[in-house]
Amino acid sequence: MKTYRIQFLLIGAFAICFIAVSCANKISSYDDFVIKVDSIHLPVTVAADSSFDIEFYGTVGFNGCVSFKTFDRTVRNNEITIKTIGTYSNSQVCPTVMVYLDGQKLNMTIPFPGVYNVKVVQPTGGSLSRQITVR
Numbered sequence: 210m211k212t213y214r215i216q217f218l219l220i221g222a223f224a225i226c227f228i229a230v231s232c233a234n235k236i237s238s239y240d241d242f243v244i245k246v247d248s249i250h251l252p253v254t255v256a257a258d259s260s261f262d263i264e265f266y267g268t269v270g271f272n273g274c275v276s277f278k279t280f281d282r283t284v285r286n287n288e289i290t291i292k293t294i295g296t297y298s299n300s301q302v303c304p305t306v307m308v309y310l311d312g313q314k315l316n317m318t319i320p321f322p323g324v325y326n327v328k329v330v331q332p333t334g335g336s337l338s339r340q341i342t343v344r
Contacts, residue, residue: 244293274303
């Protein structure tokens with residue numbers, strides 16, 4: 210009789226632990242990725258030391274677990290390289306919706322006159338390029 214009682218208590222304790230662990234909040238996990246940019250809008254000419262916006266358009270993803278995160282930009286000589294970074298969160302049920310950049314803006318200021326090449330890195334390794342003249 211004592212053997213059954215100990216087994217019953219062990220099974221009960223295991224079941225309680227299992228239920229407690231399965232009901233606990235899941236730890237969020239995020240994965241960053243490069244967003245495919247379909248097009249950008251920027252002025253053709255700007256004045257040196259004046260701020261301007263570059264608007265980005267494209268599809269971030271196909272469900273509500275993806276979102277725009279940030280821009281990663283590098284300026285070397287007369288080339289401005291921009292990565293549009295998105296993030297995927299697998300911590301929730303993902304609603305089926307399209308998520309777009311919809312003109313997400315990157316504000317920039319270029320201090321020196323010249324012709325600059327704006328290069329937007331694509332996830333496939335290619336790039337989308339435009340020129341801007343700074344006077």
